[in-house]
Amino acid sequence: MxxxxxxxxxxxxxxxxxxxxxxxxxxxxxxxxFRPSRTDEQQVLFQGIVYQRRAISQPRPVTMHIVTVDLTAPGIKPFVTPGNPHKGRRKTFARTTSAFLQEFQLQLAVNGSYFHQFYEKTPWDYYPHSGDPTRPLGESISNGLRYSQSQSDKAVICFGKNNLAQIIANGKCPQDTIQGIAGQEMFVAGGKTVTAQISENKPYPRLAAAINREGNKLWLIAVDGKQPFYSEGLTLTELAQTAIALGADNAVNLDGGGSVTLVMDKMNKSQVLNAPIHTRIPMRERPVSNHLGFYALPVDVKTSTSK
Structure with a gap:
């Protein structure tokens, strides 16, 4: 016994x-x-906003999310995270992309600029947490107010009063810019890969903003990575080729890695469309310094034009 x-x-x-x-x-x-299925998909999310998911197997597994935004569509309006109203070096307070979307009642949002301070040691020891002060790198403009200084090595995407976009390699938006957000290198210019701007070229989670020559069409390309057998990411060269194949004339590399997050509004709640990998945990969003979002009309709302 x-x-x-x-x-x-x-x-x-x-x-x-x-x-x-x-x-x-x-x-x-x-x-x-909870990660998105590795299947190809395309759907209209809102008026002027179309989402596409691509599942690639060669030369490595990649899950890619492409959002096409018609900047001339009724109701489309870009919006960048506002700055901290209090003066000081800390320009914003960190938020997840979902929190940004819900706070400002947007329909679509992605993470934005590289930022300082950042570290990631363990799932509980990282910076920033939501609400922590941060400083975006490069120029940031929200509703016409510039709250972060331009840097010559941080290319910036700028939206004017007419909603048209341009990407500026030297990091300085025109004076009449309404919304602006900086990334890192401008790796596509004039419809060609800018190889001189590509300093690292390994497969990685990526986020890019690309525009056509007229500046009236925007592509957001979110590439999942750091997830073996699901998505290992793209190189910058591959990302450039993807943007050019879409029709992009210029493209800027936004914050990548565990920051890459694409969310949409669904019945007044945020729905994550990609597979973030903050602190190596799948589907965990990283609080980041700033974001780029869009207001848009539902697809079932009819719009009228006056003559």
Missing amino acids: QNRYRVYIRRLLIAAVATLLLSPALFYGFLCL
């Missing part, structure tokens, strides 16, 4: 230790169930 009790206790301990050791893998696998 005593031997049976010892065997039972030993098995119980083995099961407990095995569960403890396997729990991170089980948790990771559970979260993977």
Whole structure:
């Protein structure tokens, strides 16, 4: 009887230790169930906004999300995270992209600029958390107010009063810019890859904003990465080729890695369309310094034009 009790206790301990050791893998696998399916898909999200998902297998698994925005469509209006009204070096307070979308009642949003300060050590030891002060790198303009200084090595996308967009390689938007947000390099110019601007070229989670020559069409390209067998990311050269194939004349590289997040409004709640990987946890959003969002009309709302 005593031997049976010892065997039972030993098995119980083995099961407990095995569960403890396997729990991170089980948790990771559970979260993977919430990632978007690796299937091709296309749908109209809002008036003037079309979403496309591409699942690529070669030369490596890649899941890519492409949003096409018609900047001339009724109701379309870009919007950049506002700056901190208090003076100081900390220009914004960190938010997730979903929080940004909900706070300003937007229909679509992505993360934006590279920023300082940032570190990521463990799932609980990272900076910034939501609400922490941050400083976006490069020029940031929200509703005509410039709250972050331009940098010559941080290309910027600028939206004017007429909603048309332009990407400026030297990082300085025109004076009449209403919304502006900086990235890193301008890696497509004049419909060609700017190879001189590509300093690193490994597969990675990416986010790019690209425009056509007229500046009336915008593409947001969000590439998932750091997730073996699901999506390992694109190189900048591959990202440039993707943008050019869409019809882009110019493109800027926005903040990548675990920051890459694409969300949309669905019945007044945020829906994440890609697979973020903050602190190596699938579907966990990273709080970031600023964002680029869009107001848009539902597809079932009819608009009229006056003559």
